Amino acid sequence: MAKADNNVLLSKLSGSIGKQVTIKQRGGKTIVSKAQQPREKAATGKQLEAQDKFTEATAYAKGVLADPEMAAVYRSMAQPGQNAYNIAIRDAYNPPVIENMEKAGNNIIVRATDDFRVYRVTVGIYSAEGVMLEEGNALMGRNGKDWMYTAITEALPGCRVMAVAEDLPGNRTNREIVIA
Template sequence: MALVKDNILLQLVRGTLGDQITIYERNGQIIMAKKRGPSKNKPTTKQLEARYKMKVAAAYAKLILQDPALKAYYKSLAGLGQNAYNMAVKDAYKSPEVQQIQFEDTTVVVTAKDEFRVAAVEIRIEDAAGNIQERGNAVLGRNGVDWYYKGKGFPAGGRVIVVAVDLPGNETVREVRLE
């Protein structure tokens, strides 16, 4: 790959020259590179998984960009050489992260982050037998990262299950055993 600087001939040329080299522009720079062809190797399991994940992310991006409000949101986050579609694919590709679960009396405090936005956090409280005692949605705190759920109580030997969901619907599930 070569970056072209001040060459009058290549300023207006784009495309492939005789199955040898490809000339294209990215972020205002002209790039000359060897023409790549399709791989002759059989894709690995990880490659197939990545392709499927990308196919799902691209489908989400196409669908979500039909909503003008979400399109404007993603466009506002786009940087140089990016657009709303790129940002929507990036968002769909990664799940939110549940960083911390704390207990304050009967309140569950969940710290959840996503590169874009965590849409909802659901809390389920189960007893020792696995029966759901209560469930509900947590409320976003003022800091934009902590989510609060006021429960009725925590059964001994039970567990608290936290489900964080982002805009594309990616879920991250974490559970804490109660002592």
């Protein structure tokens, strides 16, 4: 792959030359690469899984672009050479991360981050036998990373606390702690 800047012959040019060379314009730069050839082998299971994930990510990104408000929010996060579509694809690929979870009195504090935005954090408290005692949404703290859930029932030793963080594309991550 070659990149060309300030080239009179290639500026504003895109497409394929025969079945050998492809010319693309990306972020104000001209990229010259070998033309993609058709596949000779059938895709493996992992490749099919990656194709499905990409199809879901592109569907999400197209939905973002169809909503002017969401497109503006994603566009605001774009770096030079990126656009709202790129950021939405990246967001769809990357699930949120629960970095930490702790109990402080009746409060459960969950630190959840995402490459774009955590949409919701849900906390459930289960007895030692696995019976759900309560469940609800946590409230986002001022720092945008810490989410706090105030429990109604007291979580006794042996109880499990499960947190689920969800981002805008619907990716979910969960984490569990056992009260000591």
